[in-house]
Amino acid sequence: MSVTVFLSASSPAATASEQWTYTRGDDGPKFGYSVPGNPNNFEFVYAICDPTTKVITFTVSVGPKRPAAGTASATFVSAAGKVALTGAVEAEDFEGIYYLSAAVPREHAVFQIIAGGPVQFSNPAGTFTLMATGAKQVVSRFLAACRGR
Numbered sequence: 001m002s003v004t005v006f007l008s009a010s011s012p013a014a015t016a017s018e019q020w021t022y023t024r025g026d027d028g029p030k031f032g033y034s035v036p037g038n039p040n041n042f043e044f045v046y047a048i049c050d051p052t053t054k055v056i057t058f059t060v061s062v063g064p065k066r067p068a069a070g071t072a073s074a075t076f077v078s079a080a081g082k083v084a085l086t087g088a089v090e091a092e093d094f095e096g097i098y099y100l101s102a103a104v105p106r107e108h109a110v111f112q113i114i115a116g117g118p119v120q121f122s123n124p125a126g127t128f129t130l131m132a133t134g135a136k137q138v139v140s141r142f143l144a145a146c147r148g149r
Helices: 109-115 135-147
Strands: 019-025 028-035 038-049 056-063 071-078 081-088 098-104 119-123 126-130
Touching (some): 038 135, 056 119, 071 109, 109 135
Antiparallel strands (some): 019 028, 028 038, 038 056, 081 098
C-alpha cells in the first residue's frame, strides 16, 4: 500500500482563508488543502482518485530535505483520532520540497481524521495546523466521486 501526502514547510500556521477544496479534472477527482492565491494548488496535502482504477493516492510534503532512508512519515491528528502515513519519498524535489506518496483504501482512517478537523499535521519539517473549513463536505464529495456516483 502506498500513500502520498504533500505539505509545504513554508506555512507553520493556517490562516482563516485556507481551506479544503475539491476539483475534478482529466486525471480524476482530487481534494486537498489550498492556500490563499492558489485555490487549485494543493500545497500541503492532496489525494487523487484514478478515474479508471479508482485507486486513491495521497501526496504529502515532507519538507525541504529528502530523508536519507528514502522514506518518511506524516501524522494527522484531529478530534476524530490520529493516523500516520508512511511512504517512499521521490528522489527529486518539486520546487524545493520533497513528497511522500501512498495508495490508500476508501476506508482509510485519514479521511475521517481530515473530516473531523481542524487537523494537526506533522512531518519531518514541523507541525502545522490545517483548518477544518470545508473538510467534511469535501471528503464526502471526493469519496462519492471516486466510487463513481
